[in-house]
Amino acid sequence: xxxxxxxxxxxxxxxxxxxxxxxxxxxxxxxxxxxxxxxxxxxxxxxxxxxxxxxxxxxxxxxxxxxxxxxxxxxxxxxxxxxxxxxxxxxxxxxxxxxxxxxxxxx
Numbered sequence: 751x752x753x754x755x756x757x758x759x760x761x762x763x764x765x766x767x768x769x770x771x772x773x774x775x776x777x778x779x780x781x782x783x784x785x786x787x788x789x790x791x792x793x794x795x796x797x798x799x800x801x802x803x804x805x806x807x808x809x810x811x812x813x814x815x816x817x818x819x820x821x822x823x824x825x826x827x828x829x830x831x832x833x834x835x836x837x838x839x840x841x842x843x844x845x846x847x848x849x850x851x852x853x854x855x856x857x
Contacts, residue, residue, distance in 0.1 A: 766807030
């Protein structure tokens with residue numbers, strides 16, 4: 751099975767989540783994330799998934815990211831690259847990918 755190009759490794763996801771939790775990047779520019787259809791289709795197509803969980807993270811360029819994983823019916827994260835359960839990171843943070851006319855953006 752070929753790994754989709756919109757996934758990241760567990761090690762990279764852990765690094766990004768730790769940066770978020772450490773407060774390594776300051777500021778309050780992060781307003782939301784654009785999640786691609788490709789990411790959602792990939793997550794929803796995973797056998798055994800019952801939902802999606804999002805973790806906050808920061809990549810090496812300092813951009814806020816949502817790290818998305820499928821979740822089973824018991825609420826457990828489904829993370830197993832060999833089994834086809836990936837961590838998806840194909841989100842575009844807002845303000846980079848924003849609808850600047852949205853009432854949620856213009857608060």
